[in-house]
Amino acid sequence: MNNMTLMTRLEVVVPAREAPDIRELITSSGATGYTAVSGVSGIGHHGQHSGALLFNEYDTLTMIITVLPPDKATELIDAIRELLGTSSGVMFVADTYVSRPEYFQ
């Protein structure tokens, strides 16, 4: 794709109060940047483990997006997955391509 380089894009949506912890994981993973969209609304994913009804809670959410090389992403994904274990946050992971891979190393 246009001489572009494959990267991994993480999109994490968490209650605003949990955003600092996610950002800290991102920076300590070696990712060279992130984008945060605050003031996002939504309905949380409670899942079956909580026993709660779905769609019963509106949270103030923050969406945090970061892009990093696939080999670095593995560790960050595991760390965020663990952090989200006690959260109603969600993480979406997808392939993406960048034109200047040196920015993300």
Added chain:
Amino acid sequence: MNNMTLMTRLEVVVPAREAPDIRELITSSGATGYTAVSGVSGIGHHGQHSGALLFNEYDTLTMIITVLPPDKATELIDAIRELLGTSSGVMFVADTYVSRPEYFQ
């Protein structure tokens, strides 16, 4: 990808007044959550059917993102496609991966 599970990510951008209809379709589809980014600006896609010039209208838009299992996504995609038939909204569909698939069932 890191023991993650393939899901389908829908990103719908519609004029703010149409967002409630989209959210209702999402919740009735069995999706367990969504994220909404409001106050988004943009230039609508009018397409050929309207006969209007492109790039002639600024709307206040809402971006709604939901992630659900591919088999559930099919029906929702069709429903949103039909709803958008009379709208200037757009829908983008992509693969994504999640770490906790039980949240999205």
Added chain:
Amino acid sequence: MNNMTLMTRLEVVVPAREAPDIRELITSSGATGYTAVSGVSGIGHHGQHSGALLFNEYDTLTMIITVLPPDKATELIDAIRELLGTSSGVMFVADTYVSRPEYFQ
């Protein structure tokens, strides 16, 4: 995927002051629309060429998303890549699917 059509999705995150230049490139590329999320925060990707430390600058950022046919995307990607050569902005490119391809031609 549900009779949908493959498109290319560009997500560009730039300091707010550079957003007009990106929008102009998008409109002149033949893309029929875009979505802009302003008031985004983040930490820029400075890359190795600047010699600056990473994570030392907070910018007010704008995220601009556009979707267009793959053959049109090639030229736009190259143009944005060149524009970003003197910027701390980043561009992420991914596959996406749309239900109404005529809106994006």
